[in-house]
Amino acid sequence: MNNNALSASGIDIDALVKNMLSPECISNPYPVYKQLRAHAPVNGLLDYPPGTVPGVDTPYPAWVVTRYEDVDYVLRNPEIFSSEDPMQANSSAPSLMLVNHDRPRHTALRNLAKMAFTPKRIHDDIVDRLRIDIIKIIDAGVNSEMDFMVDVAGVIPALVMTYLMGLPREDYKLLVRWANAFMVSSDFTPEERQSCNVELFHYFVAKVEKRYSDIAAGVKVSDDLMTAFINAEYEGDVLSKEEVILFCITLVVAGAETTTYFIGNLMGVMLEDPTWFSKLKEDRSLIRPFMEECLRRDGPPQRLFRLVLQDCEISGQAIKAGDWIAFFMAAANHDESVFPEPEKFIIGRKNIAKHVTFGRGIHHCLGAPLARVEAEIMLNVILDKCDGIKGSLAASRRQSGGLLAYGFSTLPVELVAKKA
C-alpha cells in the first residue's frame, strides 16, 4: 500500500518500512523505530513470522505499530487482535501452542500448561543442575578468549530445555540449531530452514510417542515436564498427543533463542560499561534492576504479529478486519514519552516494570520467570568465579538475519578468573 509517503519530517516512510529487513536495520533497528514512532501505523512491511521460510513462504503486508500506547492497546485487546497466524499455518512450520491460540481454547490450554509448568518444577528441575553446569562452562572457558554467544549464551537455554523435558544432554546442540532456524534470525538456506522444521517435529514426535508407550507399558518414566504435559488434567480436559508434541516444540523455539540473546545482551552491557562488573559484584541486589533495564533497552524479541478481527483505529489510523499487523515491543520500550532518554542504560527507572519485552495481557510470556532465573544464575556464577571481563564491543557483531530478535551473533570476551 502507498502511504503517501513523504511525511511532514521529509522522511520517505514507505522506503523506511521497505528497508526494515535490511541487515543494517536488523542489527540496529532503534533509529528506524524512532522515525516510525513519529507516525501513525504504516502499512506494507513484508516480514516473516517464526517458522516461516523466506524464499518459500509469501509474507502478507503488515501494518507497523511502534508507539508504546499503540503496542499496549494491541496487547490488551485479544478480542480485536487475534493470535491466529495464517501465514505460519500455511507454512511448513509446526504451529505453536498458546502463542497462536485465541480464547476460549487459549484459556483451557493455559490452565493445562500451568498444571505442568509449575514454579516448583522450574525450581527443582533447573536451579541446582544449571548452577553446576554453568560453573563447569565458566571454569572451562576462563582466561582465554571465547565467543560468549557460542560457548555460554547459546548453551544455557538449550541445556535447560533438556533438563525440563528429560532429553539427553548432548541433544542441546540439535535444539539450538532447530530453534535458530525456526526463529528466522540466522543465516540458513530455505532448504535448511524447512528441513530443520521437519527434523524438529519428528524428533518430538518420536520422544513423545516413546513416553506415551512407556507410560502405557507401566515403565517408570522420569518426572519431567513432558510427563507432566501428558498427565495434565484441568476440569476434565487433557492434552492430545499432538498438543503435547507441539507444547514441547513451542518451549524449545520460544525459550531457547530469545534467552540466548538476552544472556548475550547482558554481557554486552558489561562490555559497554566495564564499571558494571564491579558494581554488580559488590551489590548483588543490583542484578535484578540491571536485568530489567537490559530487557527494556536491549530486549531481544522485537515484534509479534496479530490478525485484526474488527475494524478499529490505532493512533487515528483506520485498520480493517482481516488486516495483518506487526507490533514492535522493542520500539515501544524506546518510546521517549514513557522512557525518557531511551537509548541510555539507566537502572532504577521508576516505571521499569512497564517494559513490554515479555508482552502483556493474556499472552504474556509464560517463560519469563525461567529466562530471569537462567540469566541471574549465569551472572552470579560469573561474578563469583571471575575478577573481570576483557573485551570490546568493537569485536562483536549483531545478528542481521531477521527482525525477530536483537542480539549478538558473535561476542568475543575473556573472563578473567578470580585469583586464588
Next chain:
Amino acid sequence: MQVIVTDRAGEIAEYNVAGFSELFSVLSDEMKIDALCGGCCSCATCHIYTDEDDAVKLSDCDENERDVLDGLLHVQSGSRLLCQLASKAEISKLNITIAQAE
C-alpha cells in the same frame, strides 16, 4: 487509603494511595510484584494475602480471579490478585502480604 505491605523479603512498608490500581502500579515499579500481564487477571504475579477481617471491605472474588487463584501453589484463605481488587466500603487502613513467587 493507608496500606501496610509486607513484601517477599519480610520487609514492611507503608503506602498512602488513592486506590488499588495505584498500589498495583507502585509495587510493580518497585519490582515487589512482577505484574507480568499488566493487570488482566492472567499471570497471578500480583498474588497477595489479605486479612480475613478485611474481606467485607473488599470487592468479591469473581470467577476469572477464582480460576487463576485455583491454579496456584501458595493459595490460602485471604488470597487475592491485587490487580482485581477494589474497595466495597471505605478503607482507611489495610494490611497485605505479597505471596511468594510461584
